[in-house]
Amino acid sequence: MAVASTKPYIGAPRDTVANFNGKQLVYVCWEHHLLFASSLMFCVEPEMTLGDFLHHTVRPLLEADPDSAALDFTRAEWQKAKIAWTPDFNASLAANGIRHKELLRFHTPGLNSLGA
Amino acid sequence: MDMKTDKKKLGLKEKYKLLTRDLGWETTYHTADEVFPYVKYEGIKVHDWGKWEDPFRLTMDAYWKYQAEKERKYYAIIDAHAQNNGHLHITDARYLSALKLFVQAISPGEYAAGKGFARLGREFPGVGPRVACQMQAIDEIRHAQTQIHAMSNYNKFYNGFHAFADARDRMWYCSLPRSFFDDALSAGPFEFMIAIGFSFEYVLTNLLFVPFMSGAAYNGDMATVTFGFSAQSDEARHMTLGLECIKFMLEQDPDNLPIVQRWIDKWFWRGFRILGVVGTMMDYMLPKRVMSWREAFEIYGAGNGGALFNDLARYGVRLPLEWNDAVKALDHMTHQLNLGLYQWSFGTAFHTGIPSDEDMAWLSKKYPDTFDKYYRPRWEHIKKLKEAGTPFVNTGLAKLCQVCQIPTPYTEPDDPTALCLRESEYKGELYHFCSDGCQRIFHDEPEKYIQAVLPMPQLFQPPLGGDIGAWMNWVGLKNGVDNGDYDGSEDQKNFAAWRATATSNQ
């Protein structure tokens, strides 16, 4: 039973990629860096390279963390769709297989100034 | 000629029997299923509606009499508050953030509950529950009105109160309680009773009103104590209705147990998510605190809830599935949520602030195992950023939970250093959750939750298209006035200036 109802009922998702004018949502989580209270949400073009996305869109938001100066995205351990993943920073988000509403997680062992 | 009759005073039970007599009958020209179309599809089996009685046996004459008395008491105090500069008697204007959050996020829930109980007053075939639900519908509307009325006295002087109705519909943090009520209102009548009568009334309102209103009393806020206690005087009746409903379902048919248990699991967790906001108000927004969130949960959550579940064990009911996750979260949740409210305060119609040294000393005393270890270092760093002239603002919007709609700020139950991240795919779309509880609730009824209108993703869709200024206009948020740090706010300046004129002749 996909919903308790008096007759068959099909819901319509409200956040499909078609609603974002050619852009898509991407979520990013810097593991164990809890100065940031949640994973960050971005609305970007899928043609953007992953490198540009991380350096120009994501990085400026991470500057408040004392570890941000030492952060090297290329040396981080990455996860996508809950499994280990090797990103291609020169390829686009789409070519990296980053879907609408995908969550990218990266772990930077050794960096934990704020102890989280 | 006058007849002398023995006018025997009717007993409570007889009066109640007379009230409910003839209000229910066997239908003849329509089938009972046509008259009560929503009472079977949830799968709850009922054999005898007559078995459900209101243990208070409140009749209409008594109801009106005592409710009128409560209203007279309430308005006498509200008048006194307005006539005696009550808005200057609070401990500190910092306290007002709790009230702003209350009127934006909680009071509209009272109104939603009123709508739901009006519907149940029609949909249940039993006379006892119908009468009790109709009374509760009136109570809930009274609560919404008295709360809004009490806060209107603060709205005359302070920022952030004026757009509470728009906030209810549009503000991102209000979507947490709103989704709770929308979920309940779009469920069947029995599930609504578990959601509101049991989870909200029995488990939540004690935590919401009792320590919070005691806190308001500590903070010199006469208006809020009054609406709180006036509302709470009805809650005892509401809780009893919720408890009677659970007992009734369990006693009517053994097949009802798994359905009831699933709802208890679901609505305990949904309610617990709302309590994160209440706990944060208690730990961070009251300048003078009466007890910590953890202490309040021990009395009203673990103590009272534990007694309830022990009692229901004879029907085969067990503790809610996520009870242990909840207990593990007690020492973390308010700190994690408050950290979020601070960094996103450019988008809140209330002020937040960095806890003072005194606040932090209190927090480490109340949370000896967690505050100094995990949360103090973050606040110390945030304090340094502010002193350096680069205050911490997180303009990266948050990932929201598809079910409870909270910005997923909570950590793994067994690892307070790792955010709890859960995701699922359904019909080709990705969905994210804050916890195992919310993920399970989603998979029980995915067609319901895929329709959630999540505030953050909506902001990037037309017509707003990611324009934060346009969003502020739409939610009624005055930038630089209603939002941001309390330190340096207009509320802070006005309160200091007005209090000075009230206590001197300068």
Place this chain on the structure above:
Amino acid sequence: MSTVFIALQANEETRPIIDAIVRDNPAAVVNREPAMVKIDAPGRLTIRRQTVEEELGRPYDLQELQVNLITISGHVDEDEDSFSLHWNS
């Protein structure tokens, strides 16, 4: 045995009611908190009309409790002579 409780607003009307509860329920524990009084009792707590009337010095309808009630814990049973709370376990 689980604890039942009743919380009443702290005011002139409830003072004699609380005294009556204490008389009838020797195991009850009275907690005085800001603006409210919370009374805990193991398993069962009963409020008797007659005792309240003696303390109050006037006739009393137990439904008047509604006006000053803040919260309860336990199953309710009420008639014209008594109001009681209990847990079955």
